[in-house]
Amino acid sequence: MEVNPLSIILVKSDSKGDRLLFRYPFHFQENNEPANTKRRNPYTLPNLEDLLQSPSQPTSNINKGHLTGFTDEVLSSLFAVKPELCNKKFELKVNDVRFVGHPTLLQLRNKQQDASGLMLINVVFALQALASHSVVTCYHDLSKRMGIALRYEEKRCGYVTEQTQTMTTAHDDGYASNSEAAFQTILKKCTLASNIKKMYEDLCSTGLVNIQINKWITLSFCLPQKVHQWHLRGKIVEPKDIDRCLKALRPYHSLLLLYPVQQMGDFTGLDGSPSLERMLKQYSPIKNLQTLAADADLTLNHVFELTAHLVYWAKATVIFPICLTNKYVISPDAPIHLNSPLLDKFSETFPASNLIRAVSDFALPTSLGQKCNPLCHPSQQSHLVKTIIWMLQHHLLLQLHTYIQYIPTDRGLVVARDRDDRNHMSSQRSVVLSSSYQPSASEHSRAESESGTSTVSETPELRSESDLLSRSINLENVSFTSIEEEKQDYQEELLLDFPDEERGNIFKIPATNTPEDLRLFARLCRKGYFHGDHHIEEIMYLENLRRSQLLQLLDKFRDVLITYETEDPAIAMFSYT
Template structure:
């Protein structure tokens, strides 16, 4: 895996010269030069123009996931840079290895303020040359932070001077013996060497580093390309991907912690943000971020920052608040094989419950409202919510949202006859899974022009005037004429709402009976103009942005179903945290 470091190297340079003090892992150097490339005769010349002679294979400095083939003296000369190159990014590529570091220049506490008291400390990470730019950037940041912490400790108590003296003494005493024994003894005597070893082990195992330099300065680091792979198997999550998803955060989203709250209290350092602890005290996956900000007495922007911090460190993920209208389906890459360790883990949390039996109910998209029986006890409903939370934490379920697409032309319909339009509703998410849910229905309508309406009104008027025993007065006739005029004005008003629509679209919309209601038509036209019916906004987002009730929006979709189709899929803003492909 290209995100793991090959080695961590500590080099110093001062007035006495440069030296490699410690590296981990340490092992015997190997000669990587292939045997067939050695010339048997020292006076023989190699003919490079000979096309029949195969070129020598490229040299490699990686063996069994570790750095090899480069001596300590060469590494020391490479990393002991001039003072002009200190306190900035260092990057060097040798064959198939890329070295990344941040050379730090510091003043020794016990020396005078001159050039003789300057010391160069350089912690270098050896990576595979194929490592991405974001991985290189993360390791550079870690080297920089370690250098800053060491400079602080040298200024406070001379920590680096003591550690270097111990390391140099061990090297001098073990000069004639095996160098591996020297590194082993340094690891036993020096706390800085132990910190370097812990950093290497943590990066290779979990991607989370948490150490204390000199048992005083806390240093925490997260390698997102590594830490997110426990739930996104086989996928490298770049920090840019996380930033792009966090920019799509909305107040109607919710926070889902992946660990118990008490464990996250331990994760928070002593000098951590007090607002983070306050947010933990009010946390609930049933609350939106906006509600969580209000309950915690924290600004919404700061809640977004805390959410981004937890997501980056793989301590939380982003979901939509759990409610009865949420619709879930089994995640495409859910590890649900018979020997999956999640089955036993689920039984430990929920005794007498079988994970496969519970999750089978979500083979088809199912809402919580369909799962909750009104006759169930509150404890049973609460247990169901807790099981949903557990399955979301382990990325076994995926929430589906309803998106809307505006299709006003006849290309989106199958015409049945002059008075009927046949609409076929297909859910693309279910079609992709091989489950097509289509329902066909006919919508009768009558097309009546304004001339026909006026002629009908005149016929009624003439009939009323021809009745000799009519008890209607001229005043009542005026009211009748006023009522017809109001109807004409309402129709004209409805037509004016769609003046910016093409003629073909207006004709299709006016065939819908609901278009005669100016309020419904006004809402429909406004949502169309704002781009909500282009398949980019799900219902929950439209409800929030336009301050609409769910029932109000669903009624509108039902009334204008002739020109609107719906489909169900995941929210792309948070889908990255649930998919491994």
């Protein structure tokens, strides 16, 4: 998808009429031939039936990436809209070209407050008709910002009146000749024309616009569909993709600058935010955003906003903080062939290292803890961390996270019953347990004596010895039964909402004998952490758990919990194409 503009057109309309003041580029070749036409045999005769019945071929107004087929008069009449349509989005499709702008109505500084003192200014971008809705929205936003800046400068010093008079004079002086000479003159004399020229070149090259209107107002703009292409190797990144990533931003994530901090001075000056400078002074890829916010004395929400700002402008990306437990693997499309320009670039940064050798260490998923020898010098560990940072900046590596899936049976999850059905079954189970209770011999004899139905007469000595013997046996049975019932009670209570088949398989695990382990397992399972949507680092943060606790739990319940490694989908779009 092509996101570059075909042309930028400046049109004005006032009491003297409408006029196209400037367009860039103005070096073009007229082309009114139908699109998709093939060269015909000059000796063939036309078929009248085809001429009468077949529809006419569509006309193309794009020639070698430039706008063609429109005269200045036609464009001025198209874009000089009525006052009722001002300060609104303007969009017009003609053949294979889509025009986008934001007509702005100005009150001229040197005129009275009446109809003759109004001027309409419209900065229009010509795009390909197939441009996506997000691209059209971005260009409309740029046209709107341009109109606001021009309205302010006209109110402050009459800048628009001065520039339009110079442009009109250049057109009038060169009317007898071609309009290209007039555009050349305007480009030399008018700073507004120079701004439009620079805007076009910036949009086509980097997607970042930074101009100063009348040397007073700084206009900065980012076209994300273009600006992310250089570091993602031609991938089109839509604003909605960036928004989806930033909505998944968590305090345990980290910020990775794509440029050295020393080279961010121009951007921070352009941004004009002192909090951004304060955050960059405390920046480190081994800090998570929560720690970065505390070190920079900023709120966490504000750090999120600054991170979103840097990511949108392709100055940074989101990663997990670099630590020894991180596991990396080579990106599927890492450009590490022998003729890759990254080889020389890596050698310039690390003269004593080779990129192919450094990347080959991560041909299989490898953690930094496996690469760092505790006996090696700290400088070697620092060199390894810097190498990892460089390869992450150039999207040569991606990080793998451990995800957990709950598989209680050979068939996977069992469809759980409704809660009312489970409560009903548990109440029935308690009734069955109570009905199976058998009274002891002493209680039975006591009941018979009270009711007067005893048929066997016993001496007091024989009765007392029998009571003592039966009481001791019953105490042993009661103690043994109470332990088993207590164990079964807390197991049943913790897993009451689990299906019967799942409970049966879980009870076979020895770890269920420990209430703490079973309680933690049941809690994490109920919260959905074992459905493959949360990696270990996220569970640790959300539940305030240590890695050792979680790894021990996975080991104890390995019969029903399986693990697999993959990347974090929240930041996957910034890892590789």
